[in-house]
Amino acid sequence: MxxxxxxxxxxxxxxxxxxxxxxxxxxxxxxxxxxxxxxxxxxxxxxxxxxxxxxxxxxxxxxxPGRLSGLTHLGVGCESRDHVDAQCERARREGRVVEGPRDSGYPVGYWAFIRDPDGNNLELSFGQEIGTVLASRSE
Missing domain, CATH: 3.10.180.10 (2,3-Dihydroxybiphenyl 1,2-Dioxygenase, domain 1)
Incomplete structure (x- = not known):
């Protein structure tokens, strides 16, 4: 396969x-x-x-290295808003650049950017309904 x-x-x-x-x-x-x-x-x-x-x-x-900066990013879905908040707080304590969290409503959800050691943006989100949007398109 x-x-x-x-x-x-x-x-x-x-x-x-x-x-x-x-x-x-x-x-x-x-x-x-x-x-x-x-x-x-x-x-x-x-x-x-x-x-x-x-x-x-x-x-x-x-x-x-090249950078994913501005709005360019990698995205990871989280299990809750509390998890996004906790990760942002942890990142701030470690001195990392954090943008957010913000709530952008459906289908974007609750999200924040955390900068990795090379300056790339990692988005942590809750409520991004990619699966729901995808399923609605395939019906």
């Missing part, structure tokens, strides 16, 4: 372990694959929440 459709998003980083720890802590992900890449000379890790065949690929490279 081969994976078809969306399989991954890749980000570059200066420090793979620091980035992987961030996505473990704030994105609920864990590493399922890690290797040295002889083509780039960097390290690579695949991170997943194990809910679907989709991974975040983190590639450690020398130099300045």
């Amino acid at each position: 081969h994976d078809i459709g969306w399989t991954h998003v890749a980000l570059t980083t200066r420090d793979l372990d620091r980035s992987a720890e961030f996505y473990e802590r704030y994105g609920g992900m864990h590493r399922i694959h890690e290797r040295d890449d002889p083509e780039t000379g960097g390290r690579v890790a695949w991170m997943t929440d194990a809910r679907r065949a989709f991974v975040l690929v983190i590639i450690q490279l020398a130099g300045d």
Whole structure:
């Protein structure tokens, strides 16, 4: 069986372990694959929440990594508004940049951005009804 459709998003980083720890802590992900890449000379890790065949690929490279900034971001759904609030508070205590939380109503929901160690935005949200919107389109 081969994976078809969306399989991954890749980000570059200066420090793979620091980035992987961030996505473990704030994105609920864990590493399922890690290797040295002889083509780039960097390290690579695949991170997943194990809910679907989709991974975040983190590639450690020398130099300045690109950034998901402004409104560009990765999004993770959370189990409650309280979880979003708790993660934002934790991030603030750690000195991370946090925007929000905000409630944008249906179908966007309650969300906040937390900046990762390389300046990328991770959106934590509750109530983003992507599954509901998708199901309504396929009926």
